[in-house]
Amino acid sequence: MKMFKKTEKSRNRLSKKAGFLAGVFLLSMWTVLPLHAQTQTITGTVVDAKGETIIGASIIVKGTAVTTLSDASGRFAIQAPPSATIVVSLLGYHPQEIPVGNQTTLHVILEEDMQQLEEVVVVGYGTQRKVSITGAVSQIEGNELLKAPVTGITNLLSGRIAGIISLQQSGQPGSDDASLLVRGGTAKYVVDGIERNFSEIDPNDIASISVLKDASSAAVYGLNAGAVIIVTTKRGQVAPSKITFTASYGVSMNTEMLQLLDGPQYAYWYNKARVMDGDTPVFSEEHVRKMLAGEGGWGNTNWYEETFGVGSNAQYNVNASGGTENIKYFASLGYFNQTGNVSNFNYDRFNLRSNIDAKIAKYLTLTFDVSGRIENRERATWSSDPTVGSNIAQQAVRALPFVPMEWNGLPVATPTASSIVSPLASSSTDAGYRTDKSNILQTNLALNYDVPHLKGLSARFAVAYDYTDGMSKQLTVPYDVYRAVLPSSPTGDISYTKTQFQTPGDAALTEGATRSATLTTNTSLKYENKFGLHNITALALMETRQTTGNAFSASGAGFDIIALDELSRASIAEKTSVSGSSDQSRYAGFLGRVNYSYADKYLAEVTMRYDGTYQFAGRNISGARWITTPAASLGWRMSEESWFKNALPF
Secondary structure (H helix, E strand, O other): OHHHHHHHHHHHHHHHHHHHHHHHHHHHHHHHHHHHHHOEEEEEEEEEOOOOEOOOOEEEEOOOOOEEEOOOOOEEEEEEOOOOEEEEEOOOEOOEEEEOOOOOEEEEEEOEOHHHHOOEEEEOOEEEEHHHOOOOEEEEEHHHHOOOOOOOOHHHHEOOEOOEEEEOOOOOOOOOOOEEEEOOEOOEEEEOOEEOOOOOOOHHHEEEEEEEOOHHHHHHHOOOOOOEEEEEEOOOOOEEEEEEEEEEEEEEOOOOOOOOOOHHHHHHHHHHHHHHOOOOOOOOHHHHHHHHHOOOOOOOOOHHHHHOOOEEEEEEEEEEEEEOOOEEEEEEEEEEEEEOOOOOOEEEEEEEEEEEEEEOOOOEEEEEEEEEEEEEEEEEOOOOOOOOOOOHHHHHHHOOOOOOOEEOOEEEEEEOOOOEEOHHHHOOHHHEEEEEEEEEEEEEEEEEEEOOOOOOEEEEEEEEEEEEEEEEEEEEOOEEEEEEEOOOOOOOOOEEEEEEEOOOOOOEEEEEEEEEEEEEEEEEEEEEEEEOOEEEEEEEEEEEEEEEEEEEEEEEEOOOOOOOOOHHHOOOHHHOEEEEEEEEEEEEEEEEEEEEEEOOOEEEEEEEEEEEEHHHOOOOOOOOOEEEEEEEEEEEOHHHOHHHHHHOOO
8 A cells, every 4th residue: 555655646746747848848849939930041151361262161050050061152051040149160260250130141251360270290309380291290288188197198198199009017106107109119208309208207397299100200310219209398488477286186096906716715726626636635624614714824815905905196286487578487396296006115206397488689599498306216125016026916916815914923925836925024114125216407508599681590509418316225124924834634734834035044235326417419500481382491400419327336234233224234244245337328410301392282301310329330340330311201282272172162
């Protein structure tokens, strides 16, 4: 009876809703029919500022799905009520919005949107108009990168730019950047015109990223440049000062947790395998009962879930930009912190950047850029790098599940075919730690001189100095664990033996220091001009680069007090070692490039690069230190042909 009453109430509510909807429908028909009756045919033509007809312009009744296109004569016809607004638009032109009112005939003039027509793309050693590029070049704006918060720039590019594949091999904080392949090959990285790594740049500092995908576009960079990824950082504009603050916070976890056997399942399949091999089972029903109850040294541990938890990442940035005709600036300060899914894995980074553009004379401009980073990486002694043997993830998979996490206050280790594994001990700083600290300074200074009385001719000299120093410290401490000794028959029982994880011995400490400095110079002469329908750009450039570096490391063993982990406290002389090394390299290159276009329809680019390095001098053959890399490309914009426009008016 109660059910019946409830059903009757539901039916009453449905009846009321149906009546209400019917009323709304009739009311809407009452209001729509008069509106439909008031629509009228609007005809018109679409022309540009010169009075020439525009083919394929989109004409839309704003706020509706009513639309049409202008035909080969620029004419159109569309149905719209007097209260409507007609929107006329076409790529490369500013859209026009026209209230209909009492008008039945429209004459629409579209003004060219020079920003779209003159859109430029960053290419090797400069920029080009997008419509005049003949090589395979793609570009993504910095604002697009900020739409998806991730920990590194390299992880953003895959799926954003065609032809790029990213491979992230590690999730370890501070080492989780992805390797990038462009059309299957490696790429050279360039930041603000200088060959540099960009994985640790603050995403808020990036204006655009361009990818030169083919040989013709990447040949300007010479050696090892099958493809090039160019990062351009933000600069100030002529505008009032603006301060921007951004913050983001996220969590990270395994996208998929491995489904591993628990203790009883492992016991069942282990017994099954032995029986199939003609051996007797090892685990008994009593063993399984103790696993589930956690008695007598037995347990049921999911090592994978115990090892991998939830990490976090936080990013903060404040930047200021603005300027006048004489000086423009962009300054940025950022902080990034990342904690790993595994305990005791952390990374933090401070980013600082200042880009200044100044007009110091009538024909002379100066740009001065300074950027710096302070990076700190901390982790347990055992690595999470998947390429390193006995890494933490590997231990979590190999550890046996029928033991507890701890026994008598110490972590439990289980045997494998080669050694013992203990996920709990390997991720603990009680077994040691490793820290890596880096300081990076990058500077650019450039002078650009527009030669007077010679339109389009300019000279540029740029110098960049990059300096990096790093310190690493790794302490390895013999760590006591209880090693599980498995029973050999169903009547036996599990037992534990105290041992040291993983290699017994003395505590050992290794410290290292590295330093590298790179000096790059770039001297160029550029000519760019237009003669009627002819556009020509020529570039002559010389580039040099010198890199020097040093490395030093020392190690010692035997520490009476582990907390005093300094090399001066090492007590075992025969286990003390010192090593060091240095290196240097030099490189020079010459570049010539000519770009030509006629009426923005017929395009050509010719490039010649001549590179020299000491690495080619092995056989001491005259001229063997130098190599030439030529490239040429042609382009035809078929869409600009009149017959194409007539054949395809849309």
